[in-house]
Amino acid sequence: MSELEQNHIFETWLGHHKSLVFKVVRAYAVTAMDQDDLFQEIIIQVWHSVPTFRQQSSTTTWIYRIALNTALKWVSNERKHSKAQETLDNVQAILQETKVQIDERLTWLYEAIYKLDEIDRSITLLLLDGFSYKEMATIVGISESNVGVKINRIKKQLITKSKQQDHYGI
Known part of the structure; x- marks a missing residue:
């Protein structure tokens, strides 16, 4: 080539x-x-x-x-x-004035995704992009059924964190 x-x-x-x-x-x-x-x-x-x-x-x-x-x-x-x-x-962010309105929900979501372990983070991104369980399994290197289990656990974890955020007004 x-x-x-x-x-x-x-x-x-x-x-x-x-x-x-x-x-x-x-x-x-x-x-x-x-x-x-x-x-x-x-x-x-x-x-x-x-x-x-x-x-x-x-x-x-x-x-x-x-x-x-x-x-x-x-x-x-x-x-x-x-x-x-x-x-x-961090210092630069404090000193600079933010002109762009940032969606706090999107920021929260990326922060929550960032806190997941590497495999869960990868699966979450693939899920958000609409990949099938089979494609996710191939990319990440785990079984299809394991992908399904992990997705259910990730969803529950993010829902719980979201409810805590809403409850505490964070």
Whole structure:
């Protein structure tokens, strides 16, 4: 595959699946700086994977798998380094005036998803994007029935957290 062909395929994939990548990034990285770093890591991995794509699954499934695996690896690496670093993002957020109205429910949802373990977080994102249990099982690497059990538990957990938030006025 020539570099020109690889670039064309990559640009096409990115055009169609950019929102998918952003969802994964937002679920696995909290600060804007971390989100930028993770987005770049995922995009680099997608670009490198173009020549190895064998069309045994849809490009959406392929890119989701790359994004999730890259995010999981990135989170693991960040945990090692985060104890020695402190970012200024919190200070910058306080100093800058927010001009965009942020939907508090969406912020709450992403924060709740972020607090889930890696597999549950991945399954939640796949569920929100409308993947079938079979597709989720393939991407995450667990059985279809295990996906169903996990989804039921995740839903109950998020409903409970949501009710607690409403009850306490958080």
